[in-house]
Amino acid sequence: MARTLEVATAQYPIDTFASFAEFESKATRWVQDAVNHGSQLLVLPEYGSMELASLLPDAVRDDLHAQLGALQPMRDDVTAIWQRLAQRHGVTLLAPSMPWQLADSSYVNRAWLFTPTGADYQDKQIMTRFESGPWGISPGQDLKLFDTPAGRLGVLICYDSEFPLLARALVEAGAEILLVPSCTDTDAGYHRMRWCAQARAIEQQVAVIHSPTVGEALWSPAVDINIGRAAVYTPCDHGFPPNGVLALASDSTPGWQFARLDLEAIGELRHSGQVNNHGDWSLQHERLERTVKRLSLK
Template sequence: MKIATAAYPLDWHDNWASYEDKLTRWVAEAAGQGAALLVFPEYGAMELASLAGAEAAAGLETSGRAVSDRWPEADALLSRLAVAHGVHVLGPGGPVWDAALGDRPVNRSSLFTPDGTIAHQDKQIMTRYEREEWDMHPGGPLKLFDTALGRIGVLICYDCEFPLLARALTEAGAELLLVPSNTEAMTGYSRVRIGAMARALENQCVVVHSPTVGDALWCEAVDRNVGAAAVYGPPDIGFPDTGVLAQGELNRPGWVYADVDLSAVAQVRAEGGVVNFSDWPRQEPRSKIPELHVLRA
């Protein structure tokens, strides 16, 4: 299948029609190139805050609530587009106030299928900014999505920097991990990119990275954005020697495409030069280290 992953710029929209037109064009472009799975980034939905006006869009709390208020409309739009084009879409993510999960926002990405199903994944581990400045909370648990394309897991940005989250998904059957991200500097982007590549190596699976790019100075939450879209796999049999199936230019908006055959995941796990996935249990747990040696000058 062909995967399209977005390096997505955040634009100001004066009205809903402007936002709807942008999403419609982006989905149509990728579907027109034959993509079966489209991946948008974390906090890609923050441009919805512009619909509430400049004052609301500028504030951290007010912009988040503005996005959450529009979330049902955005879900309905992406669902219609997924059905119309016969594609799976991980939509632009954002803050959602979900009464079932408490009185603070969660960081959510929604997954849309060609049959109209809408599912979602919430971020598990908050960054310091999300936790200390935004008072954002972890949402629902990790989920495995068993789709017509394959078994898919979603690790939102910082989550991909924690190996045990990816391990839980791949042990449950995930062959494909989607990593939507939002990072304001090269340091943050590098951490997510390195994490995504490491998760592909450790779990011998395909990892798709979609970042926000460019400036959105009208919104404190996402004022600066650095990244490059990419698709990674393990550097072994059936995959490129570098592990990079496709990678866009840094901070260049647009789709990046990769042709992916998930049967290669089963092959590399069984026949690879190394077998990281099955060798995972061979790691020596810290609790079994017999003695800690402390050397002092």
């Protein structure tokens, strides 16, 4: 397992395609570009696969609910492309998530993680108002820990990263890096993602990799506006940037952000860092219990 890791995180635009082959060409170019920079772990965003809705008839594409079912016949071909690319280049790759229909006909937001030798997925845990309301996306299966050539990984899809206990569960299970794919349509949404991703890196003393969708796709009722900045965050401690920002895009231009992660150095912070957030996590529980008890007596 590599202890120094080259990572690439995408600012990924929602494009339109005239054919499925055009999508495959895009995926191939993007992965090749990251590989050309020596990247071993590639992270792509939440709902990036919604660009495939551009291949649907206008009436279906414009219908929030109709597009969900119409995308399902493509899903196996989509995952096969990302799997082949991961195998061909020997990389670990988090593919853009997409709505995925389950046996009970419900839909989850599923992100597939591919390695040179296998594949697994993470479903989003907590739905936004738009997902659970107008769009009809449901919470999926439990969080997983992925043991990969790039390290032990956890995936918190967008809104999930705003809940510290989910991150804590993954880190307690052994996650060294948290992957945060996102899709946000306002500056406020992007900044929620940014600050929460950074908070998780500080709280848990791990690296956090954030990949957003960017740009406009006004033809899409689901992902029409996309605002974000790809980034890699670390603890704010010895040997790392004082602001915890190892990489951050300066503007919204589509492309990769690259960084080198020293996983051994990050892990060492838990023993010799200026602070011990990870180890001191349990101390808050006793103080919370005492505070709640004291305040409830008033």
